[in-house]
Amino acid sequence: MSVLLLQGPLGPFFDHLARRFKQVGLPVHKIHFNGGDESYYYQNNALAFSGSPEQWPAFLSQFMRDHNIKLVMAYGDCRFYHHEAKRLCINNGVQYIALEEGYLRPNYITLEVNGVNGHSPIKHDGVEAYRPMHTIHDEVVMPGNFLKRTRYAIKYYVTNILKKQKFAHYMHHRAYNAFAEAGCWIRAYARKQFYKISEPSASRLTRKSDFFLVPLQVHNDAQIEFHSQYESIEHFIQEVMLSFALNKCTQRLVIKHHPMDRGHVNYKQYINKLAKELGISQQVDYIHDQHLPTLLKACKGIVTINSTTALQAFYHEAPVKVMGNAFFNMPGLTDQKTLAEFWVNPEKPDMEFADRFRGYLLDHGQINGSFYCQFRFTCDNIIQYMQSHGMLDLQPVNNT
Incomplete structure (x- = not known):
């Protein structure tokens, strides 16, 4: 059984994963698509x-025939190269494993067969049939890593520039200039x-008056392009503010910027102009890095395209209105009424079902x-997770 790694998350994670696969006896191959991919992989099993x-x-x-590839792993499933790989895997009986940021952040990553987010295999019936309540044992808290991610990103894009000639035909999954x-x-x-230092704290915001929370997503998020009807984040903001x-x-209306999009875009002028035109300037706050759990506990409800912030909202009993396509948009979790009705009477999640849903996630694709x-x-x-779920046939992991 040979494993093929395609593009991974920014940084050296796939290099470490390949090393561990080899230590447990799995032949591993890696394909690079740009200089950034090469810069974080230090082994000789790459092409x-x-x-x-x-x-x-x-x-x-x-390549898959020549190397007897039986398992392909990639970060996400919507990038062109990954989408084509998934199609080939399905047609040829090869396992395709998609990795993604954790649905239950910040202490988990996501691993699912054939797709994540809008392509996730998670269905209402599966959660409904999941009776045992999950108890978390020995969960390890992940330390903050923003500075590391910043360094990884800078190195990745700078190396792309330096090796652009070698990968002249590379098509990035998002429009960008390195x-x-x-x-x-x-x-x-x-x-x-x-x-x-310039924005009010979350606790100060919650003391002002009742509010609805609108967590924004990254401006070029694949979940918007592939799993929603919106052309842009501005399109979503406009619909929400107009309805409000x-x-x-x-x-x-508290509109919260996505933390990983902080350096790329700023919607302040757009929101202020629209709020003025609609006559709601005194009712709209645009914020960035305030403590999210504090906001979720205090809000009247949240409105999102399909952000996994909703999964945290369930834990805090906050009503959620999903405006796009999301695997968690199901009765018992999210409000199924129209947005106009949601403003008037937001429906809280069924906490027994929400607890079962969280347990289901922790047992199906969430890895500490x-x-x-x-x-x-x-x-x-x-x-260990892949072994226990029949994705790998290995001896116990070698920890030496």
Whole structure:
């Protein structure tokens, strides 16, 4: 059984995972698509794909036959290269495993067969049939890693520039300029420090008056492109604010920027202009890094496209209205009424079902660990999880 790794999260995580796979006897191969991929992988079992996107399916099909690939792992399933790989895997009886940031953050990562988020195999019937309540044992808290992620991102994009000629046909999953991306991560750190002193704390916000929370997603999130009807985050903001104004809501609307998008975009002018046009300027707050659990506990409800912030909201009994497509948009968890009705009478989740849902997640694809630190611990947990769920046929993990 040979494993093929495609693109992973920013940083050296896939290098560590490959090492652990080899230590338990699995042949591992890696395909690089750009200089950033190469810069974090330090082993000799990798091949650079420098062909065009049109050549990728035939190249991968031949590679999988030549190396007897039985398992493909990648970070996400919506990138062009990964989407084509998943299609080939399904057609040829090869396992495709998608990794993603944890649904239950910050102490978990996600591992699912054939897709994550909107492509997740999680269904209402599966949760309904899941009776045992999960009890967390020995959960390891993951340390903060923003600075590490910033360094990883800067190195990744700078190396892309330096090796651009080698990978001239590479098609990135998001429109970007490598110099600009590196600069955005530097700006994100500076803005983080600025917002600490310039914006009110979460506790101060919650004391002002009742409010609805709108957690934004990353501006080029694949969940928006592939799992929603929205053309952009601005499109979503406009619909929410217009509905809020038309329904003459008396509460406040707190719009929270995504922390990983801090250096890339700023919606302040757009939100202020729209709020003024709608006559709700005094009711709208635009915030960045305030403590999310504090906001979730106090809000009247949250409105989201399909952000996994909703999974934290369930824990705090906050009503949730999903505006896009999401695996967690199901009766018992989210409000099934229209947005106009939600403003008037937001429905809280059924906490027994929400508890069962959390237990189901923890037993189905949530792995204690991080892509950016605690590498050995996380890789061991992945291998143990894959063994226990029939994805690998191995002897117990070698911890020597």
